[in-house]
Amino acid sequence: MKHISPFPLTAPQPQKLAELRQSFEEWNSEPGILNRLVRRLSATLKLDAQLTMLAEEMVQVIPFDAFQYRHQLGRQEFMFTTGMGGPHRCEFRLNLEGENFGTLTLHRRKRFSNDELQAVEMLIGAAICALRNACHFSAMEQASLTDALTGIGNKRAMEEALQKAQMLTGRHNETYSLILCDLDHFKAVNDTCGHVVGDLVLKRVTEALESAVRSSDSVYRFGGEEFAVLLPHTDQNDAVDVAERVRSAIEALRIDCEEHSVAVTTSCGVALHRAGEGSGQWLARADEALYRAKDQGRNCTRVFATIS
Ligand SMILES: Nc1nc2c(ncn2[C@@H]2O[C@H](COP(=O)(O)OP(=O)(O)OP(=O)(O)O)[C@@H](O)[C@H]2O)c(=O)[nH]1
Numbered sequence: 001m002k003h004i005s006p007f008p009l010t011a012p013q014p015q016k017l018a019e020l021r022q023s024f025e026e027w028n029s030e031p032g033i034l035n036r037l038v039r040r041l042s043a044t045l046k047l048d049a050q051l052t053m054l055a056e057e058m059v060q061v062i063p064f065d066a067f068q069y070r071h072q073l074g075r076q077e078f079m080f081t082t083g084m085g086g087p088h089r090c091e092f093r094l095n096l097e098g099e100n101f102g103t104l105t106l107h108r109r110k111r112f113s114n115d116e117l118q119a120v121e122m123l124i125g126a127a128i129c130a131l132r133n134a135c136h137f138s139a140m141e142q143a144s145l146t147d148a149l150t151g152i153g154n155k156r157a158m159e160e161a162l163q164k165a166q167m168l169t170g171r172h173n174e175t176y177s178l179i180l181c182d183l184d185h186f187k188a189v190n191d192t193c194g195h196v197v198g199d200l201v202l203k204r205v206t207e208a209l210e211s212a213v214r215s216s217d218s219v220y221r222f223g224g225e226e227f228a229v230l231l232p233h234t235d236q237n238d239a240v241d242v243a244e245r246v247r248s249a250i251e252a253l254r255i256d257c258e259e260h261s262v263a264v265t266t267s268c269g270v271a272l273h274r275a276g277e278g279s280g281q282w283l284a285r286a287d288e289a290l291y292r293a294k295d296q297g298r299n300c301t302r303v304f305a306t307i308s
Helices: 014-029 034-040 046-063 113-142 155-172 186-193 196-210 237-250 281-297
Strands: 066-074 076-082 087-097 099-108 176-183 220-221 226-232 255-257 260-262 264-274 301-303
Touching: 034 046, 034 099, 034 113, 046 066, 046 076, 046 113, 066 113, 087 155, 099 113, 155 176, 155 220, 155 226, 155 281, 176 196, 176 281, 186 196, 186 260, 196 226, 196 237, 196 255, 220 255, 226 237, 237 264, 237 301, 264 281, 281 301
Parallel strands: 264 301
Antiparallel strands: 066 076, 066 099, 087 099, 176 226, 176 264, 220 226, 255 260
């Protein structure tokens, strides 16, 4: 707990109290556009909600055809767009205290006047602190779902994705499969080559995994040497093909370690989501298939359905 020394006691300040009351009444009774914008923005830390509010307030003063915002948030480029472009555009880099918080571009069929450009700057000036906070919040939210070593989704991200997939299968009859991959005898890599090489192997395995799957599939690292791939629109047979592709890609990797190179293999467990089952059950079935793959010699793929 942080403890700071108490503030010195002062006598009541009637004049200051009166000033505060007057300031409050003015603030409350005549919320001009900037006041209203700042108040609205302070009600949320969601970047897309804030940008919607900024666009709503801006369009009343500076009519535009399109409002676009983009910003690199961690590994992802965040894009927000409303409306369709026009030949004239003005672009503003959103900077505060030496840091950039994205680029805002307005498009319009008619040229923007100098007064209008100044007005945009005023609105950005009023909004920038709130936008900065939303960018920081978004980056923190993303970090909490990202594995620090490999940059892919972590266990929490995987659990959220499984729950979402489970809901979609129930509601829209979607077909989802899950592959769990666990590197074989990875402890030996660490013991022989050290943790630095072990870490490098995990990064290279991540790259191989991402290259072996479609962009609509998502890859997670949910344990030390354990990875998961979530495959939408994929039945069990296709998921087995993907698992085998992943397994071969990992087997083909060679990672330099001093005078020799390291090779690793992986065991894979596959489970198709069954209607009505919870994400925990689904994960447990994939894990059971993985356990069988380990038990039956490693460097192979097993499916839950073939077990029971
Ligand atoms: N370098 C590195 N090693 C890790 C990391 N996380 C976990 N490990 C190591 O992964 C190894 C996992 O060992 P085990 O659970 O015994 O599994 P294994 O040796 O792969 O054996 P099987 O899974 O049975 O084939 C341990 O040595 C952990 O220290 C990491 O972030 N970096």
